[in-house]
Amino acid sequence: MKTDACPRVLVFDSGVGGLSVAASVIRHLPGTELVYLADNAGFPYGDQPESVVVERCCRLISDSLAQFPCDVIIVACNTASTVVLPHLRAMTAIPVVGVVPAIKPAAAVTRNGRIGLLATPATVRRPYLDNLVDEFAGHCQVERIGHPDLVRWVEESVSGTDVPRKDLADAVAGFHRAGVDTVVLGCTHYPLLLEALRDVLPDVEFWVDSGDAIARRVAFLLDEQGKSGEASRDNRASEQPVRAALFSGPAPEGVAAFMAALGLSPMAVCANWPAQACPATTAASV
Template identity: 50%
Template sequence: MTCPPILVFDSGMGGLSVLAPIRAALPQAPVVYVADNAGFPYGSKSEAEIAARVPALLGRLTERYRPRLIVIACNTASTIALAHVRAALDVPVVGTVPAIKPAAEATETKVIGVLGTPATVRQAYVDNLAAEFASDCVVLRHGTPELAAMAEAKLRGEEVPAEDYAAVMAGLTGQPHGVDMDIVVLACTHFPLVEDELAAAARRPLRFVHGGQGIARRVAHLLRDADWTGCEPTGLAVFTLRDEKSAALVPALAVRGLDVDYL
């Protein structure tokens, strides 16, 4: 690449929900999207595994692609490994924060839900966000280990039964005060990819919020002085494992203007 790219990193395809608004905000920027499918899913891994894997992998990727900025487009990796990555790399790094603050500002019932991976929803980081920004709200949490894989299956063109989405939503709506919940924070970047299915499964009006637009604004701000003269807005998707599932995702990536390579 002739210009340093923006590198967007996730365990799988969830970061596409962050990549899209970044490309809309900075259409002239080359991008490299990295899916660590060899480690997918992060949500069921231990904190120690993620804290060791993510900085090491991003170190290799930085050497290979020399990015201008890195986005960790994964809530689980951000809540566990962001500080380690920033300490290890001399590159600006933007993390992904569950959108609890905007949800708390917008709720009318003062009951909000946080839907994430098990690894994310149990983090003290989420406790701190809730205490700082939603102290006047009831914050319901549900960790779903399977929804990220369901989103990946959708991108591969596979059918996912509606009742599977209903079971995920019931993890929130079935809790005490769940009937009063009016906003759900999608605290995994995979989840906006199946927002329509989640909304249908809820069977009542709910608002869903996530951090994609906020991350794009942050990236655009940090790169406001970047010179993109002569840059080609190329797009490359990189997998850490070559397998049948990654091959099945090539059409969905091509539609998004991303060529495919393997690390």
């Protein structure tokens, strides 16, 4: 584990969706350094057997920690969080934070008791989602949409491809018909679609995701270790809060600029990792 004063957090996802969580962490904890790890060679996880997801996550996270020791691990992927957390916690003493759809806060803010849940098809199918709804939103009408294309549209937007507004409107039309006033963004990719979603669902009053809750949990875990991510970084770290962005496959075209727009300028972007080494001092240019 790291022993220096600046806390470091590993954010793991199958693609770029975890960048929404990383941005929340930096907003809440500007004194924190991040390592972003994306298993985009295995993307999407919803199409993979659970045993494959567990093996890939544990191996890549272990390799990342060997090069970049961290104080907290965030599994910023709903699909991976449902299957991999017990295995990771058995593998390492470093605290591990998962992500689940923000059903509870959505049930607390809705005015008309009608909630839309926007998730991946894999998340919509999982029994744990039924349990969340039963526990926290049993008094609400919950309209679920698990669309297969939204995550792909986010991944493609990194290189500048526009999100197809008509297709997006068609994909979420069920929320309009159900009259929901609150939508849960049940995949970490979806906050990166928020502007487009607001355009096609102008009557939705509340948009709820897990980013802020995860940031608060990370703050608590760092405090337990006697660390604080709230203090301001020095100028160099402030400009580049991500120590390295590691991709198991080719790095997405334009990812450095995309991250910079989220306040996450990386010091290095590393493709086909760990087969190709990632010197932490390499300037991001992808």
